[in-house]
Amino acid sequence: MDPVILSEVQEALDRFKDKEVYVHLETTNGAYASHNNESFFSSGAYIRNAKVTYERAKITGEGPYRTGLKIPFGWVYAEGITHFEIDDKGRLLLAGHDFNGKLAVALEISETPFE
Amino acid sequence: MEKERHVLVVFPHPDDEAFGVSGTIASHVNLGTPVTYACLTLGQMGRNMGNPPFANRETLPAIRKKELKDAARAMGINDLRMLGFRDKTVEFEDENMLTNLMSSLITELNPSLVITFYPGYSVHPDHEATGAAVVRAVEKIPAADRPKLHCVAFSRNCVEEIGEPDIVYDISAVADIKLDAIRAHRSQTELMLEEMADKLKEKDPKTLAWLNNERFWTYKFS
Numbered sequence: 001m002d003p004v005i006l007s008e009v010q011e012a013l014d015r016f017k018d019k020e021v022y023v024h025l026e027t028t029n030g031a032y033a034s035h036n037n038e039s040f041f042s043s044g045a046y047i048r049n050a051k052v053t054y055e056r057a058k059i060t061g062e063g064p065y066r067t068g069l070k071i072p073f074g075w076v077y078a079e080g081i082t083h084f085e086i087d088d089k090g091r092l093l094l095a096g097h098d099f100n101g102k103l104a105v106a107l108e109i110s111e112t113p114f115e
Numbered sequence: 116m117e118k119e120r121h122v123l124v125v126f127p128h129p130d131d132e133a134f135g136v137s138g139t140i141a142s143h144v145n146l147g148t149p150v151t152y153a154c155l156t157l158g159q160m161g162r163n164m165g166n167p168p169f170a171n172r173e174t175l176p177a178i179r180k181k182e183l184k185d186a187a188r189a190m191g192i193n194d195l196r197m198l199g200f201r202d203k204t205v206e207f208e209d210e211n212m213l214t215n216l217m218s219s220l221i222t223e224l225n226p227s228l229v230i231t232f233y234p235g236y237s238v239h240p241d242h243e244a245t246g247a248a249v250v251r252a253v254e255k256i257p258a259a260d261r262p263k264l265h266c267v268a269f270s271r272n273c274v275e276e277i278g279e280p281d282i283v284y285d286i287s288a289v290a291d292i293k294l295d296a297i298r299a300h301r302s303q304t305e306l307m308l309e310e311m312a313d314k315l316k317e318k319d320p321k322t323l324a325w326l327n328n329e330r331f332w333t334y335k336f337s
């Protein structure tokens with residue numbers, strides 16, 4: 001993955017506009033967060049292969065970045081995005097890595113289901 | 116260490132075996148004992164991607180699968196079973212299905228020793244669910260016929276609640292193999308090994324004790 005280049009990510013987001021796409025969205029502190037630090041409240045959320053069609057999408061911020069997808073009856077968004085990749089299957093992979101390089105958030109968009 | 120007929124190791128994540136058990140596994144292999152490692156998931160939800168990242172959420176499973184095979188080779192395991200579950204979802208699976216899966220492994224392999232996580236004291240939900248499934252499967256066997264069940268525990272309250280481990284192996288004779296097994300899980304261990312390198316070189320007593328002692332609790336059936 002490479003550090004976010006806004007124009008490239010925006011272009012990729014626009015390519016999926018008005019198409020039926022599969023979305024992977026996750027946030028995580030890691031399963032060991034509360035074990036390593038008892039005062040830490042561990043939380044996370046995960047959805048894989050949610051099928052959506054979005055009418056607009058935007059990546060914004062000063063970095064780490066925020067990304068939002070506007071879907072017919074609501075929104076999908078992620079914050080803390082630092083890296084991106086358009087993989088060999090043409091999927092847009094966005095990820096946020098924390099100060100230690102650990103994945104903290106991921107938002108991925110694909111025209112075919114993720115395995 | 117007793118010579119076993121067959122050792123069955125059951126953990127949910129590639130690398131679960133590396134830190135606490137790989138020396139024990141290598142020692143059994145050196146005694147000529149067949150070892151089967153059943154690993155439930157590919158650690159798809161791992162958070163270490165390298166810094167700068169060389170992996171991403173979608174490439175991680177294949178990378179960790181290869182790392183797992185490399186680690187198995189380093190330890191001399193020639194029966195590695197990847198059970199095809201998804202990281203962080205084991206606790207949501209049907210408990211009877213998991214129990215039956217463990218029972219079928221035990222029936223097939225007839226191990227004299229089973230190694231897994233101590234349910235209730237192993238922190239990660241996948242560890243807990245895996246250990247619990249193994250315990251349920253072993254519990255179904257009449258007490259006289261059960262394999263030994265050695266469990267790994269590391270929650271903060273484990274010593275307080277289940278006492279000190281009743282088995283501590285000094286694996287220093289195979290420490291190099293253990294380090295190779297840890298190293299094989301490069302995506303997850305590289306950073307940690309970098310931090311540890313100096314301490315290992317200086318032969319820091321705490322680090323060496325951590326590396327060379329593998330601790331198990333014999334499961335207490337109620």
Ligand SMILES: [Zn+2]
Pocket residue numbers: 127128130131239242
């Ligand atoms: Zn684990």
